[in-house]
Structures are given as C-alpha cells and as structure tokens.
Amino acid sequence: MGVKICFSLLGGLLSVRTTAKATPSITNITLQLPTQIPAWTEPLSPQLAGFSIEMDRWLEFAGKEVGKPNEYFNQLLRNLGERTGHMPCLRVGANSQDRGFIDLSVPVLKSDFPPPTVNVPNPEATRVSIGRDFYALSGNLPGGTSFMWGLNLRSLNKTETVAQARLLADTFQGSRANLTKNVKLVNVEIGNEPDFYGPTRFGVQGPYGPSWNVANYSATWIEFAEAVSREIKFGNSESNSRQPTFSTGAFTGFMGPEWAPQGMLQAGILDKASVRSMTSRFAGHAYSGGFDPRRVVNPGDLMDKLSVRANMTIRTDGIAAVRSMGLKYILGETNSYANHGQPGLSNTVEAALWMTDWLLLAASIGIERVHFHHGLGFRYNTLQPVSGSDDGLNITNPHVLPSYHALLIVNEAIGASNRAEIAEIATTNLTLTAYGIWEGGRLKRMVVLNSAVYLGNGVKSSLRISLRGGRDERRPATIKRLDSGMTTSLTGVTWAGQSFETISGRPEGDVVKEAVVGGVFELPASSIALVAFDDTF
Structure with missing residues (x-):
C-alpha cells in the first residue's frame, strides 16, 4: 500500500x-x-503481545484438519508478525486443558459443552477428548509461530498427563515432527490455575480440600514435571536451546498472598537442579474484574489510568522474586474482565486503549510476554476466527474487534530491531x-x-x-x-x-x-x- x-x-x-x-x-x-x-x-520482546486460546475451541482457530488452516486467523497473525519480524506466541490450554483426556479413537478433538446461561453465554467444555491430530494442528499456523502447550494437572492422574506429553512429543519431536517443522514448541505448562484446585475465597470450591496449598502444589508439580521430561526432550533454560522449557505457576492472581510466586519458590519448586535447568518462566494470570450481567457499564472504567496501574503494579514483588531466580515472568492468561468479558467495555474501542496501556505497562515493569485469552464468542476477544460468533458486534462473518488494533499498535511500536527498550x-x-x-x-x-x-x-x-x-x-x-x-x-x-x-x-x-x-x-x-x-x- x-x-x-x-x-x-x-x-x-x-x-x-x-x-x-x-x-x-x-x-x-x-x-x-x-x-x-x-x-x-x-527490554521489549518482539513477542510481547501473545494469545491464549481456550483448548476446547482450538479447531476454530487452527482449522479442523491437518493441512487445512484457518486462513483468516493466519492472516491476522501475519499482520502482527510483519511488524516485529516475529510471529506471536500462542498458549493453548486454560480451563479446558485440565478437562482434557487422550482418546486416540477421536480423529482430532471432541468437546462436550453445557448449555449456555445468562451468566455464561459462551460456556467452556466440561470434557475435552484429545485425538491423534490434535497437537498436529499446530502446523497449520504460519511458519515461525511459537507455542506454549498446556497439559492436565487438575486430575492428578500422572498416567494421563504423561500420555498427553507423549503425544505432544511425538508431534513436535518424534514420528510426526514433519507436520510441525515450521512452527516451534517453546514452553510446556502443567496445569491451569492450581490455586483454584482447593477451597477459595470466592465461593469456588475445587476438588481438593485445605491440604491443597502452594507447598503441596510445588511438590506435585516437580513430580509431574520429572515424569513429563521423560517423554519430551527439554532444553536448558540458560541456553538458546531449540528444545522447549517448562513454564510453571499459572496462578489466577486472585488467591494472593498465599498463592504468590514467592511461596512457590520458597516451597522449593526449583530446588532440584534437573527441574530448574528445564524451567524458564513463571506465568501469572490477571484480569481487571469479572463479568456480571447486572453491572452498570460506565465507559472509562476499564481504561482508567489509576485502575490499570493499581491492577498491574501489585505484581512487582512477584516479578522481582521470579527474576531473581533466573526465570522470566509472563502473563500466561489475561484480558479485561474474567468470565469472557463485559459487553459495552470489553468489545469496544475502550478495550483497545486499555489493552495498549496494559501491554506497554507490563513490558515497562519487566513482563516478557502477555497472552490475551480467547475463546469462541468471548466479548474480550481481539478477533472471532469463524462465522456465527456472538460477541455483541452483530457481525456474522469472522471479524476483528476494536482491541485487535492494540496488538497492531504495540507491535509496530516495538519494531523489528530486536533491541528496543x-x-x-x-x-x-x-x-x-x-x-x-x-x-x-x-x-x-x-x-x-x-x-x-x-x-x-x-x-x-x-x-x-x-x-x-x-x-x-x-x-x-x-x-x-x-x-x-x-x-x-x-x-x-x-x-x-x-x-x-x-x-x-x-x-x-x-x-x-x-x-x-x-x-x-x-x-x-x-x-x-x-x-x-x-x-x-
């Protein structure tokens, strides 16, 4: 042009x-x-602006078959990659990663969804059956795309987690690696929001009792990480290895100070040299609040400068602790309002201003990557990858939401020099x-x-x-x-x-x-x- x-x-x-x-x-x-x-x-990472994709909707983003990509989604990714010289990093997992189970009788993916409600108009799957080609869809994405793949921890079924790791390894490092040769597996995440596996202060009760705490999690994560490392070839976190590394944590951020990265580190999650050498990142999660159908929407609330800083800067102590241990801090899942966004704020131009500020503020306090969460029809999506996604815009075809422009702006601001600060x-x-x-x-x-x-x-x-x-x-x-x-x-x-x-x-x-x-x-x-x-x- x-x-x-x-x-x-x-x-x-x-x-x-x-x-x-x-x-x-x-x-x-x-x-x-x-x-x-x-x-x-x-330092500004050229992959600062990333995506988090709810695993139950992976097919809508990647394409439903190996070799048949979603060209619309890929084009939107290329728009971003052209500005920095690096394709965005995609985290695939979230709530449905802990509801995922291997079933090789399924060709790709089978997701079981509950009916929608007023409070949850776009529900997540209650069970996800992972088929043989599930991870192989990664190869449908543009060349150079990086992935952080999530494995099930919540079931506390090591056999299941290892089976997922084995299929992931075969797809990226084994007999099917030819299907993913143009993309990269950079991180593996075991479990999503483990601070919600037990009792919480928000009326949400996980499957485990009060004995599930940050120390219990840390010991469990080490055990599962060692088992996964016997299936996947991991690199050394301190080198530029082409092999993946672990990302730990994935805490909601709502259960601090008990579930803070400092507690995990003090509990010895990195004490084993073999595990520490394979671990490069801690992932926190962050939202500005939660969706409420009764909320009186006040334009300006989301992008309010004081609110943005109050929500972001509470993480500075955790960032310092993580970095002192040689790990990088990422927001592995974030967006405006939890539970898929608040109509009238998350799907408007205001979200573009909030997202631009959120990204750049995160980078300025030492956060390497920020993965904005997406599902199908979620109000806080930056884009809808397929037709028929009801996000309040009344557009039937695949489309971008105003917040997509924040990703363009930030990537253009970062540039392609690889040395921006x-x-x-x-x-x-x-x-x-x-x-x-x-x-x-x-x-x-x-x-x-x-x-x-x-x-x-x-x-x-x-x-x-x-x-x-x-x-x-x-x-x-x-x-x-x-x-x-x-x-x-x-x-x-x-x-x-x-x-x-x-x-x-x-x-x-x-x-x-x-x-x-x-x-x-x-x-x-x-x-x-x-x-x-x-x-x-």
Whole structure:
C-alpha cells in the first residue's frame, strides 16, 4: 500500500473535521521528554503481545484438519508478525486443558459443552477428548509461530498427563515432527490455575480440600514435571536451546498472598537442579474484574489510568522474586474482565486503549510476554476466527474487534530491531499516558494515549500536546493514529488510515502519516498516537 503524509499543523486537521458552528474543546498540555534514556528501561520482546486460546475451541482457530488452516486467523497473525519480524506466541490450554483426556479413537478433538446461561453465554467444555491430530494442528499456523502447550494437572492422574506429553512429543519431536517443522514448541505448562484446585475465597470450591496449598502444589508439580521430561526432550533454560522449557505457576492472581510466586519458590519448586535447568518462566494470570450481567457499564472504567496501574503494579514483588531466580515472568492468561468479558467495555474501542496501556505497562515493569485469552464468542476477544460468533458486534462473518488494533499498535511500536527498550514517560494529566521506546540509547518512538471518554454528544475533546525537554523536542517526527467514532464504538475503527475490518483480514486503504510540526500535535479523546522520530536528525 502507498503512504500518505499530511504536512500540516494538526490543529488545522481538527478544524477540518468539525463543523463551522462547533467549538473544539482543546486542552494545552506539555509532555516533558526524558533528557536521556532512563536507567530503568526494560527490554521489549518482539513477542510481547501473545494469545491464549481456550483448548476446547482450538479447531476454530487452527482449522479442523491437518493441512487445512484457518486462513483468516493466519492472516491476522501475519499482520502482527510483519511488524516485529516475529510471529506471536500462542498458549493453548486454560480451563479446558485440565478437562482434557487422550482418546486416540477421536480423529482430532471432541468437546462436550453445557448449555449456555445468562451468566455464561459462551460456556467452556466440561470434557475435552484429545485425538491423534490434535497437537498436529499446530502446523497449520504460519511458519515461525511459537507455542506454549498446556497439559492436565487438575486430575492428578500422572498416567494421563504423561500420555498427553507423549503425544505432544511425538508431534513436535518424534514420528510426526514433519507436520510441525515450521512452527516451534517453546514452553510446556502443567496445569491451569492450581490455586483454584482447593477451597477459595470466592465461593469456588475445587476438588481438593485445605491440604491443597502452594507447598503441596510445588511438590506435585516437580513430580509431574520429572515424569513429563521423560517423554519430551527439554532444553536448558540458560541456553538458546531449540528444545522447549517448562513454564510453571499459572496462578489466577486472585488467591494472593498465599498463592504468590514467592511461596512457590520458597516451597522449593526449583530446588532440584534437573527441574530448574528445564524451567524458564513463571506465568501469572490477571484480569481487571469479572463479568456480571447486572453491572452498570460506565465507559472509562476499564481504561482508567489509576485502575490499570493499581491492577498491574501489585505484581512487582512477584516479578522481582521470579527474576531473581533466573526465570522470566509472563502473563500466561489475561484480558479485561474474567468470565469472557463485559459487553459495552470489553468489545469496544475502550478495550483497545486499555489493552495498549496494559501491554506497554507490563513490558515497562519487566513482563516478557502477555497472552490475551480467547475463546469462541468471548466479548474480550481481539478477533472471532469463524462465522456465527456472538460477541455483541452483530457481525456474522469472522471479524476483528476494536482491541485487535492494540496488538497492531504495540507491535509496530516495538519494531523489528530486536533491541528496543521501554519506559513509561511521566505525564501531568490522568487521561494522558505516554511510553518511550529507545534503540541504541536514542528515543525512536512514543506511544501516546488519551483515555478521555467521548460518547458522541457535542464536540470531541482533544489534548494539544507540546513535546518539551532534551534534544528530541524539535526533532522531526510523524504520527500514526487510532481513530474511531467514540469510546463505545464497536466498528469503524482505523489504524493509520487503514481498516482491518475486512473479510480477508488484510488491511484496506493507504497508510496515513501526519507530520508533527514544532513538536506539537493534537490527540482527541479515546485515541492513540504512535510518534516516530526521524533517524537522520
């Protein structure tokens, strides 16, 4: 596609977009740039933005047969991979991984679903029968795609877990490895949310009593990990081995402080040298709350800057503990509101702003990967891979939701250099959020968000942002924008002038960039700008 660059003051652009009678509501604000790269920047993984897929719906994403991929889903993945040079990492598992059982009489997969209810309109399977070709569907994904596959722990049936590991090993390392030669198994996860296997504070009672605690889990996980390692060839977590490594944890985050990574580490989960050498990551899970059909939806609640930081930064002690042991911290499952999302928040433009902020804030405090959970018809999906998915958008064909654009923005901000670093840039306004991305010690890009709410009444407010400080304030730059009608928009979203709301998943339209003049640009309510600085200046 061609690129259009508009060399004009952005205030002029705003006046063109409003009627002659309207008076724009503009707030002038200074964004102070760091005078040098902050000492606390964190490396940006090109696979920061990942997917978590509910195992019972794996066929809808991967395609129902080996060699017959879901081309729409693959195209949406390629859109992301093109921006960083790395395909996203897919975690497949979640609740239904602990309801999975090997049944080689099943060709691929058989999922048993309960009827939908008001509280759970898109229920998860109560039992998943894993057939011979189940893991082999991984080869349907674009070349270079990485996988974290989940195995059943909740049944505490070591024979079953080992059988799953054996089939997984045969698919990626054994007699059927030719089917998956273009994709990679990078992590193996044993169990999903083990902190919910026993009593909880939320009325959810698992199958095991009070004796199931973090120490019991740690001893059990070691036992199962050793058994799995006799089936799958694991690499050394401290080397660049092409073999997979273990990811441990997968705690909900709702059962802290008892179920925190510190407790697992203190219980000796890494004390055995053989197990530690095969373990590279700890996975936490995180949601901003839970779906409630009685909830009064208030636009702005999800993307509220204070709420986002309160929810994310409670993990900093756990991140420090995990990293001190040589592991990387990931969010193996996350999204807006648990139990598949809150209509009116999770499936609107607001979710795109929240997700962009959530991803970049996670990276800035040391989280390597963030896997956004997906099922079929879930309101918090970034995309629906097949027709007939009821997510509140009233679209029958496969489609993207507004939050998909967050993945595009973040991957574009990361870039393809493999040496980007990130830090949040302090602002003086609660609706203004900014992140800087540095390469080789120099500020290369910024992501700037305006989380003010606009519901379509009157003129949309805007921030007129003046970049000040250091050598970058007058540096030539261009902007790409996330545009939409209003905070609650479900469709009509564009990124850099292009629409990704297409049947094919390929973008339509020319890429549009706007020139920043004099270090000043305007940012309307509920929008995002990616600022790219000129390398030659």
